[in-house]
Amino acid sequence: MDRILAIIFIFCFSSVVFAQQSNEIIIVDEDKTTKVPAFIREGTYYLSLKDFADKFQINYYYNQSAKKIELKNDNYLLKVSSRNPFVIITDRKNNSQIVYQLATSTYYIADKIFIPLTYSTEVLQKFLSTNIKYESPNKMIIQKGLVQTEVTDEKSEKKFEITGLEIDEKANGTLIRLKSNKRIPSYASSFKDGVLTLVFRKVNADLEKTSFDGTGGVVKKIQSRNVGNDLELKIFVAPEYTTNEVINVERSNDILITIHNKLFVKKDKQPKKEKWEFDVIVIDPGHGGKDAGAIGVNGVKEKDVNLGIALELGKLIQKEMKDVKVVFTRKDDTFVDLYKRGKIANEHDGKLFISIHCNSTPKKPNDANGFEVYLLRPGRTKEAIAIAEFENSVIQYEENPQRYQKLTDENFILVSMAQAAYMRYSEKFAEFLHNEFNRHPKLQSRGVKQAGFYVLVGASMPNVLIESGFLSNPADAKYLSTKTGQKEFAAYIFEAIKKYRAHYESEMKAN
Numbered sequence: 001m002d003r004i005l006a007i008i009f010i011f012c013f014s015s016v017v018f019a020q021q022s023n024e025i026i027i028v029d030e031d032k033t034t035k036v037p038a039f040i041r042e043g044t045y046y047l048s049l050k051d052f053a054d055k056f057q058i059n060y061y062y063n064q065s066a067k068k069i070e071l072k073n074d075n076y077l078l079k080v081s082s083r084n085p086f087v088i089i090t091d092r093k094n095n096s097q098i099v100y101q102l103a104t105s106t107y108y109i110a111d112k113i114f115i116p117l118t119y120s121t122e123v124l125q126k127f128l129s130t131n132i133k134y135e136s137p138n139k140m141i142i143q144k145g146l147v148q149t150e151v152t153d154e155k156s157e158k159k160f161e162i163t164g165l166e167i168d169e170k171a172n173g174t175l176i177r178l179k180s181n182k183r184i185p186s187y188a189s190s191f192k193d194g195v196l197t198l199v200f201r202k203v204n205a206d207l208e209k210t211s212f213d214g215t216g217g218v219v220k221k222i223q224s225r226n227v228g229n230d231l232e233l234k235i236f237v238a239p240e241y242t243t244n245e246v247i248n249v250e251r252s253n254d255i256l257i258t259i260h261n262k263l264f265v266k267k268d269k270q271p272k273k274e275k276w277e278f279d280v281i282v283i284d285p286g287h288g289g290k291d292a293g294a295i296g297v298n299g300v301k302e303k304d305v306n307l308g309i310a311l312e313l314g315k316l317i318q319k320e321m322k323d324v325k326v327v328f329t330r331k332d333d334t335f336v337d338l339y340k341r342g343k344i345a346n347e348h349d350g351k352l353f354i355s356i357h358c359n360s361t362p363k364k365p366n367d368a369n370g371f372e373v374y375l376l377r378p379g380r381t382k383e384a385i386a387i388a389e390f391e392n393s394v395i396q397y398e399e400n401p402q403r404y405q406k407l408t409d410e411n412f413i414l415v416s417m418a419q420a421a422y423m424r425y426s427e428k429f430a431e432f433l434h435n436e437f438n439r440h441p442k443l444q445s446r447g448v449k450q451a452g453f454y455v456l457v458g459a460s461m462p463n464v465l466i467e468s469g470f471l472s473n474p475a476d477a478k479y480l481s482t483k484t485g486q487k488e489f490a491a492y493i494f495e496a497i498k499k500y501r502a503h504y505e506s507e508m509k510a511n
Contacts, residue, residue: 082108289335
């Protein structure tokens with residue numbers, strides 16, 4: 001390796017198809033030019049460690065079953081695992097170790113492990129005992145000699161996309177707003193030893209204006225660093241930290257980061273085993289009574305379709321899962337306040353909350369069709385916001401509609417922060433629902449989306465809202481108004497519940 005003078009990365013591709021078509025890294029040394037497979041994801045260049053070691057005669061051990069690779073030279077061992085942002089370098093002389101946290105995870109594709117080059121400079125410098133310098137996003141130079149630290153002028157006249165941050169401490173966590181003059185396309189995150197690392201793509205920050213020393217809340221300190229064309233944000237959190245969420249603000253380029261604490265974690269009133277048993281499913285048929293919901297082009301009322309599907313789903317659960325109790329927020333044509341639906345779920349210690357609805361469009365008839373699954377987050381599209389506002393409009397029938405806060409990004413985030421501990425389970429169930437709905441022969445799945453539904457706010461458990469189809473679409477309305485259609489739809493939900501239960505119980509056993 002000491003003969004290598006330079007590594008120049010040139011990528012040419014028409015589309016990113018990881019397994020079928022590899023991009024090529026061109027490595028230039030004193031005597032020859034060598035090509036090594038690589039790919040690009042979201043502007044980040046990834047290198048195949050296995051091919052890199054083969055081409056340059058670096059000893060390595062590859063564990064296919066564990067999906068780990070270990071490179072070895074005279075001085076160091078470099079250990080890398082797939083789908084993991086942490087890599088380890090071991091000094092062979094004294095057996096000491098350094099753990100590096102990359103800004104994004106490694107990838108495992110076509111039986112090979114790929115590392116993100118831009119974020120691996122320090123790692124490669126240490127392992128190769130040489131200096132590495134990037135000249136451009138797709139070019140880096142490996143120089144002979146000892147590692148040198150390049151001094152940069154942080155006070156240059158560069159124009160930054162991230163211009164500052166605002167901190168808002170709340171009882172249930174901290175809200176961080178990153179002020180940006182450019183839309184941030186994507187980010188990566190990882191967490192270890194009390195440090196949440198977020199990497200925002202294709203933006204740099206004014207480092208002096210994006211640091212934070214803490215005020216005694218869950219966020220102890222924030223450090224920012226520009227890595228190439230990206231921003232790395234390290235958020236040091238207190239032990240009461242639970243989860244986080246990163247959200248693009250509607251009608252703005254700003255980013256909201258919610259850091260949640262343990263204020264709303266339930267206290268153990270039950271023995272540990274009973275507390276986590278998958279023993280109660282709460283089914284919520286949307287609307288009811290004086291609230292008809294959407295009216296179909298064939299005259300069918302949403303409240304009736306929702307109830308029909310809910311009752312059929314309840315029958316399936318009671319028949320196939322005799323150890324699981326089914327709780328309905330309503331079993332007939334009655335009106336139930338939104339906040340009471342979540343209250344019912346909590347009082348019965350539900351382990352899953354499913355709110356069933358039907359979609360519609362303002363203009364009827366309309367050819368929009370299919371299922372949608374929603375998670376509790378502020379809506380990111382106009383369509384999602386409009387749907388949430390329609391479903392939330394039921395509060396006009398309640399005696400005290402003022403109990404609900406106005407649906408704004410910040411307010412709704414702070415309300416929903418209490419549910420952050422359940423979000424990954426909600427996401428998993430939504431994924432199972434989407435996969436099941438995709439198998440439907442007539443109706444397409446329109447994917448998993450997010451919006452601010454009041455009915456989900458109060459349910460302190462994994463929860464989703466399902467839009468079963470469009471009553472503004474003649475075909476959807478006809479299908480959903482029939483007993484057969486309602487039974488079939490309930491069966492798809494039940495299949496997702498079975499898969500989710502298996503996943504949930506496996507997680508509980510492992511934990």
